Amino acid sequence: MLNEKVAVVTGGTRGIGLEIVKTFKENGAKVILFGSRKESTEEAIETLKKDNVEVEGYFPKLDDLQSVEKVINEIVEKYGKIDILVNNAGISANKKIDETSEQEFEDIMDLNVKAMFNTIKATVPYMKKENSGVILNTSSMVSIYGQPSGVGYPTSKFAVNGLTKSLARELAPYNIRVNAVAPGITNTDMVAKLPKEMIEPLIKTIPLGRIGEPRDIANAFLFLASDLASYITGVILSVDGAARS
């Protein structure tokens, strides 16, 4: 489905991002993953190599435009183009507002929103040159419903939806599609970090009766990245088992 496409996946070292990397590779793409640190990036590349999955990795500072531009330029020099950009790196929060510091709020906005702006800004000139491209952003079910604590996280994901819908309109004349996937509760480290007493009752309320697996989410990214979605842009696709909390 993605034969010979060049794809960049941020937050590709574990969880949903790592599964997107694997799924895209299985479907013929050349994939470059971004991690937060040298060690975790190299570790992910080594793990994939053991399964005969060959990818390259970089670890730009995503909230620093210059650092991102340097790496994106290098990738285009090497691969000739970027067809698909997946903005998946993200952190969450679950503290009440009176326990949340200004710095913690800023950290979430820097990674979940500003980093997305930076990678898109660095990549779009190349996509415009090709008159083709796909940008996919990881949103969340909290971008629709909010959540009862950790206000920075839903705030950032509402922003992701705004950025997605607006850029879909701005970039459509250049044949660049921009969509987001909004996962529900998904079986990754991000959820493992949260208290069991908080997560288990939520899983029980999911109409499909189970937590989402990273592959459930990666398959939605695959569809939106592929030509099967050639007339879809500006969409926030919920992949959440009909969870509504």
Ligand code: NAD
């Ligand atoms: P995860 O914690 O397993 O992975 C997060 C990824 O982001 C990692 O690859 C990590 O390297 C990267 N990252 C973290 N901090 C970074 C930084 N400062 N700079 C660069 N990269 C950084 O989490 P996940 O569940 O796989 O989350 C992936 C995306 O899915 C996030 O955007 C998250 O908000 C979203 N999401 C997750 C769930 C869920 O239930 N797991 C639900 C909805 C949305």
